[in-house]
Amino acid sequence: DAGITQSPRHKVTETGTPVTLRCHQTENHRYMYWYRQDPGHGLRLIHYSYGVKDTDKGEVSDGYSVSRSKTEDFLLTLESATSSQTSVYFCAINRDRGLSKGTEAFFGQGTRLTVV
Amino acid sequence: GESVGLHLPTLSVQEGDNSIINCAYSNSASDYFIWYKQESGKGPQFIIDIRSNMDKRQGQRVTVLLNKTVKHLSLQIAATQPGDSAVYFCAETPRGNQGGKLIFGQGTELSVKP
Numbered sequence: 001d002a003g004i005t006q007s008p009r010h011k012v013t014e015t016g017t018p019v020t021l022r023c024h025q026t027e028n029h030r031y032m033y034w035y036r037q038d039p040g041h042g043l044r045l046i047h048y049s050y051g052v053k054d055t056d057k058g059e060v061s062d063g064y065s066v067s068r069s070k071t072e073d074f075l076l077t078l079e080s081a082t083s084s085q086t087s088v089y090f091c092a093i094n095r096d097r098g099l100s101k102g103t104e105a106f107f108g109q110g111t112r113l114t115v116v
Numbered sequence: 117g118e119s120v121g122l123h124l125p126t127l128s129v130q131e132g133d134n135s136i137i138n139c140a141y142s143n144s145a146s147d148y149f150i151w152y153k154q155e156s157g158k159g160p161q162f163i164i165d166i167r168s169n170m171d172k173r174q175g176q177r178v179t180v181l182l183n184k185t186v187k188h189l190s191l192q193i194a195a196t197q198p199g200d201s202a203v204y205f206c207a208e209t210p211r212g213n214q215g216g217k218l219i220f221g222q223g224t225e226l227s228v229k230p
Contacts, residue, residue: 033217042205042220043160058217090159104150105207105218107159 003027004108006091012114019078021111023091025071031094032074033058033105034066036087043090049074081115088112128227135193137224139206144187146208150218151180151191154203163191163204168211193226201228 005024013019023032031050035043035058045058047066055066063085065077078085091108129135141149147168152160164175166182166189173180179192189206203225207218 035220040222042222043207043218044220045217048217092159104162104165105160106162109159110157 003095003106004091004093006089006108006111008111009109010112012116013081015082015115016080019081019113019115021076021089021091021113023074023076023108025074025093027093027095028071029093029095030071032068033092033094034064034074034076035090035092035107036060036085037090037110038087046076046089078113081113083115086113086115125222126225126227128229129196131196131198131228131230133196135191135196135200135226135228137191137193137204137226139189139191139221141187141189141206141208141221143208143210143219144184145211146219147211148209149180149182149189150207150209151178151189152205152207152220153200154205154223156202160205196226196228198228198230201226 003026007022033048034046036046037043044060046060046064047055047058049055049068052068052071055068067075089111092105095104095106150165151163153163154160164178164180166173166180171182177194181190191204193200203223205223206221209218
């Protein structure tokens with residue numbers, strides 16, 4: 001959707017290989033997030049960023065690292081992919097909906113990753 | 117740990133009927149709740165939100181109700197249409213949660229029969 005682009009959209013990789021997923025935003029938002037979505041678990045936060053070079057862990061951060069060298073890009077890296085990391089990965093930004101309306105997490109289209 | 121969960125994993129309704137999707141949350145400190153709709157192959161899409169100082173909020177064909185006494189959230193969809201078929205998630209943001217991180221429920225799949 002407008003504002004967020006995830007790449008690649010689909011990827012199949014072998015166990016033990018490194019994988020990097022990219023999230024690109026065009027709206028200059030400060031906060032960016034990586035979630036994974038699995039059946040029976042809904043969406044779970046992996047890592048998030050609150051500015052360039054500022055990142056923090058989420059609920060399921062083990063096995064993942066992130067980097068944010070510029071505002072528009074937030075990278076998620078699986079250093080050594082495992083089958084348990086087969087999932088759909090969503091990037092999100094926090095979009096301010098104006099005073100008293102709160103903020104809205106706006107999601108990308110997702111990346112389907114399969115680790116074989 | 118804290119969690120947000122849904123009572124029913126699936127809901128089937130007739131086109132034109134009203135739908136009610138329920139959600140229970142366990143963190144009484146949460147002060148902001150959102151409902152998302154996710155269609156197949158797409159990311160979650162914002163539907164409506166509500167703050168903890170409110171009991172009810174209405175949008176276009178949707179209403180969210182918040183009962184803080186029993187920590188229950190519901191989404192009501194009026195005159196359900198085939199295009200409403202999707203998975204619906206509730207999400208919460210606990211008070212003081214830095215960066216607006218969301219805790220999601222497992223989701224309810226809504227199926228609309230023509």
